[in-house]
Amino acid sequence: MRKFFTLALREIWEHHNLWRVPLILLLLVVLANFGFSGVASWIGLAPPEVSSQLVGTTLGSLSSIIFLVFSFLVLFYLVDCLYAERKDKSILFWRSLPISDTQAVLAKLFVAAVLIPVIVWLTIVLSQLLTLAIQSMSGKNTASLFTAVNLSAYWCNILLILLLTALWTLPLLTWFLFCSSWSKRTPFIAALAIPVVIILLDNILSVGIRLGGLIADRIPFGYSFGAGDGSFLLGLQGITTSHAYQLAFSDMFVLLRQPGLWLGLLVATGFTSATIWTRRWRDDS
Amino acid sequence: MQSTSDTDPLVSVKNLGKQYGPTTAVDGVSFAIRAGEVVGLIGPNGAGKSTLLKALLGLIHYSGELSVLGQSPRSDRAQMLQFLSYIADVASLPEWISVKQLLYFLSGVHPRFNRDLSLRYLQRTEIRLRHKVKALSKGMKTQLHLALIMGIDARLLVLDEPTLGLDIVFRTEFYDTLANEYFNPARSILMTTHQVEEIEQYLTRVMFIHHGRILFDMAMGDIANRFARLKIDSAQMEQARQYKPIYSHTAGGKGVLIFEQQSRESLRPLGFVDTPGLAELFLAKVKGVGDA
Numbered sequence: 001m002r003k004f005f006t007l008a009l010r011e012i013w014e015h016h017n018l019w020r021v022p023l024i025l026l027l028l029v030v031l032a033n034f035g036f037s038g039v040a041s042w043i044g045l046a047p048p049e050v051s052s053q054l055v056g057t058t059l060g061s062l063s064s065i066i067f068l069v070f071s072f073l074v075l076f077y078l079v080d081c082l083y084a085e086r087k088d089k090s091i092l093f094w095r096s097l098p099i100s101d102t103q104a105v106l107a108k109l110f111v112a113a114v115l116i117p118v119i120v121w122l123t124i125v126l127s128q129l130l131t132l133a134i135q136s137m138s139g140k141n142t143a144s145l146f147t148a149v150n151l152s153a154y155w156c157n158i159l160l161i162l163l164l165t166a167l168w169t170l171p172l173l174t175w176f177l178f179c180s181s182w183s184k185r186t187p188f189i190a191a192l193a194i195p196v197v198i199i200l201l202d203n204i205l206s207v208g209i210r211l212g213g214l215i216a217d218r219i220p221f222g223y224s225f226g227a228g229d230g231s232f233l234l235g236l237q238g239i240t241t242s243h244a245y246q247l248a249f250s251d252m253f254v255l256l257r258q259p260g261l262w263l264g265l266l267v268a269t270g271f272t273s274a275t276i277w278t279r280r281w282r283d284d285s
Numbered sequence: 286m287q288s289t290s291d292t293d294p295l296v297s298v299k300n301l302g303k304q305y306g307p308t309t310a311v312d313g314v315s316f317a318i319r320a321g322e323v324v325g326l327i328g329p330n331g332a333g334k335s336t337l338l339k340a341l342l343g344l345i346h347y348s349g350e351l352s353v354l355g356q357s358p359r360s361d362r363a364q365m366l367q368f369l370s371y372i373a374d375v376a377s378l379p380e381w382i383s384v385k386q387l388l389y390f391l392s393g394v395h396p397r398f399n400r401d402l403s404l405r406y407l408q409r410t411e412i413r414l415r416h417k418v419k420a421l422s423k424g425m426k427t428q429l430h431l432a433l434i435m436g437i438d439a440r441l442l443v444l445d446e447p448t449l450g451l452d453i454v455f456r457t458e459f460y461d462t463l464a465n466e467y468f469n470p471a472r473s474i475l476m477t478t479h480q481v482e483e484i485e486q487y488l489t490r491v492m493f494i495h496h497g498r499i500l501f502d503m504a505m506g507d508i509a510n511r512f513a514r515l516k517i518d519s520a521q522m523e524q525a526r527q528y529k530p531i532y533s534h535t536a537g538g539k540g541v542l543i544f545e546q547q548s549r550e551s552l553r554p555l556g557f558v559d560t561p562g563l564a565e566l567f568l569a570k571v572k573g574v575g576d577a
Contacts, residue, residue, distance in 0.1 A: 006393025013386055014379070090379035095344075098366035099394055283345055 007099065007107035008115060014084070015077050018116065022123040025066060029127040030134065037138035048148075055148040062131065063124045063158060070120045074112050075191075078176035081108045082275070083187045086284060101280040105177070109272065112173050117162040125155055164255055171264045172218045174271035181278040218264065293355070294319050295441050295473050296341065301349040303336050303497075310336040311347070312497035320440070321470040325484055326477045327567055328494035334477045337494065338445050341475075342371060354440060367397055370434050371443035375427045375451075380419035384412055384429065391433060403436030406462070424455035431459060435467055442467070444476040448483075456480075460487055481563045491563060493570050501570045509560040513549050515542045517556035525555050532569030543569040 012018050046054065082105070085091040094104065132145050166173070172195075179191035195215050202212025255261055294317035303311040311333045318324055328334045340347040343358030343365065351358055356365040378387070384407070391398045407414075410428045418426060427448070434442065442463075448456040464487045468474060478484055491508075493501040503511070517525055519540045526533065528551065530542035543561050544552065552558045561569070 003394050006390055009393075010386075010390055014381055085379070088380060089374060089377050092373040092377035093379065096342075096366065096371050096373060096377075097391070097394055098363050098396070100363040103363075281346070283339070 003099070003103065004107055004110070007103065008111055011077075011081065011108060011111045012115075015080070017073060018077065018111075018119065021069065021073060022119055025069065025123055026126055026130065029062070029130055033131050033134040034138075037134065039135065051145075052148040055145060059128045059131065059149065059154075062127050066124050066127060067120060067162075070116060070123075074116055074173065075176060077116070078108075078112050078173060079180050079187045079191045081111075082177065082180035082279065083183065086181075086282075091279075101276050105181075105272065105276045105279060109174065109177060112177070113166040113170060114163070117159075117166050121155075121159045121162055124158060160252060164252055168255060168261060168264065169218050170268040171271065172215070174268040174275065178271045178275045178278070181275045181282070214260070295354055296475070297350070297352040298341075299350040301337070301340060301347055301351060303333075303340060303345065303347045309497050311340065313349070314494075314497070314499050316492065316499060316502060318441075318473050318475060320473055321489070323464075323468065323474045323487055323489045324476070325481070325488040325491045325563070326475060326494060327481055327491060327563060328477075329571075332494045333497040334494055335445060336497075338443060338475075338477065342369075342373075342443065367395070368439050369441045369443065370437050370439040371445070372430055372434065372447050373445060375430055375447060375449070376423070378418045378426055378430060381417065383415060383417045385414040387418070387429070387433070388414075388436075391436070395437060397438040398433075399436050399438065401436075403432045406432040406435045406466075424451055427451055427455055427459060431462060435462070440472055442472065442474045444474065444478075446478055447476065448478070448480070456483060460484060463487070481567065485563050488563075493567055495571050501566075508566070511546060512561050512566060513544045513547060513552055514559050514561040514565065515544065515552050515556055516540070516559075517542070521555060525552075528552065532565070532572065534565075534568075541565065545569075 085094060095101075128151070136145055175195070176191045179187045179194075183190040199212035199216055202210065296316075296318040298317065299315050301311055301314045302309070314333075314337065326334055326337070336345070339345045340351060341353055341358060343353075343362035346359070353365055354368045356362075358365055382390075388400050388403060391403075392400050407429070410425065410432070412421065412425055412429055412432070418429070421429060448459055451459070460483065463474065476484060485505075488505050490504050491501070492499055515525060515530075517540045519535045519538050522533070522535060522540045522542075525540070525542050528542075528544060528547055531545045532543040534541045543565055549558050
């Protein structure tokens with residue numbers, strides 16, 4: 001357990017952006033709030049339904065922006081994590097220690113699929129708290145801001161959604177990981193170009209395999225857990241709906257009933273095994 | 286965790302082979318290394334040194350039988366590495382990491398790492414905990430790597446050209462530290478290097494490898510009994526050749542001949558007799574008499 005924790009911690013040391021970017025985002029949130037510090041006063045004057053709607057939309061947009069930034073961060077992290085150690089030859093050192101390649105690869109996947117979603121969640125919660133706190137201090141009639149939306153329910157909701165998203169996108173995440181361990185010089189291009197070409201070919205030829213569609217389904221924002229009804233975005237911005245909490249759970253059951261989820265996990269297992277095998281036996285020297 | 290008893294060899298190699306396509310890199314090599322040995326593996330580039338080490342370290346597939354500390358390098362690599370330390374390349378420490386992080390990391394992942402032992406060695410150097418690896422000179426990086434090795438309670442240490450590109454001060458300090466502070470009778474060290482002369486004094490045993498085969502394998506103490514070096518004027522070369530040297534060489538009017546199992550008494554009338562160095566012995570074994 002301590003070994004796994006140490007391996008995950010080392011990823012955060014190496015990839016500064018995993019802690020720097022959230023700090024920068026929070027700083028921007030603070031600056032923006034001081035810039036628009038008058039807004040809260042007139043929100044407080046509006047009728048309860050309207051103010052609740054406004055607060056909800058503002059906080060929901062904050063979540064979406066933070067999520068979007070981190071989507072790119074996960075991509076960069078995964079494509080880099082196994083490639084960087086080969087490029088700077090430090091893989092020779094890491095592999096001289098009693099850490100199996102399975103442990104090393106799974107620790108990196110854990111960072112991408114569990115730790116980063118938790119960091120995203122913390123960033124969202126803190127950014128919303130900061131927004132509410134700064135706005136409350138800066139005007140009159142602002143006490144109602146905190147009660148305008150059901151924050152605790154929303155936060156539970158969003159944590160679940162973030163983890164489910166990681167599960168649903170796991171085939172894509174493990175594909176990036178595989179490219180990082182396999183590509184000789186251009187892991188980033190391989191990681192993006194191959195899926196994009198498949199999607200394009202699929203659209204042009206429409207041969208009926210729908211492989212491109214299957215890949216596109218896994219991209220968050222585009223679709224939602226294969227249901228395609230936009231409930232994912234609704235979930236992130238679902239702060240205004242009174243039943244936000246139930247929404248995530250119903251999403252979870254929709255997701256778990258999808259054969260696509262299980263097929264996806266099978267594909268992810270394949271990519272992960274291939275990544276471990278590549279790291280175990282690749283001999284670049 | 287199965288481990289070796291005191292009498293079992295730490296490394297046991299039987300008929301080890303490795304093919305790269307049509308090329309045979311290692312060709313049916315067998316040997317064993319016991320606790321308390323410091324073994325030098327000497328050979329020219331492409332002789333199969335690195336391939337042999339890679340097989341021992343579980344980095345490549347191979348044919349034949351290989352047991353390192355009672356484990357198979359292929360299937361039990363991570364367990365094996367609890368008791369085997371190696372430096373593949375001194376430039377392999379990650380540049381972004383700090384010394385403090387490195388020690389913390391090792392404490393977290395290596396069950397046999399003792400941070401205090403590493404710190405004790407680091408205190409003698411100019412390396413500080415706050416330093417990042419990228420700020421260190423090549424010599425200091427080697428010191429840092431050595432400090433980590435000093436902190437790991439391993440039974441076998443494998444070094445592949447550990448001092449390549451280092452200046453003489455760091456090289457000497459490196460080998461002295463290993464010999465005086467790291468090595469003990471329960472441990473073994475296996476190393477390769479181009480600079481044979483430098484490690485000669487630390488070895489207890491030497492192996493020559495050439496074209497993927499072990500040409501020569503002998504305890505250092507036996508070399509003086511078996512081999513003699515004769516230094517003469519080149520005018521006396523013909524006379525000396527009658528004693529059947531295994532190697533002869535002339536340069537600048539002086540001749541050097543190496544003899545195997547020839548009594549030193551019979552050679553002494555011809556010139557100065559002593560024990561050959563490993564470099565000459567290697568040439569003798571690899572090239573033989575024909576190159577005079």
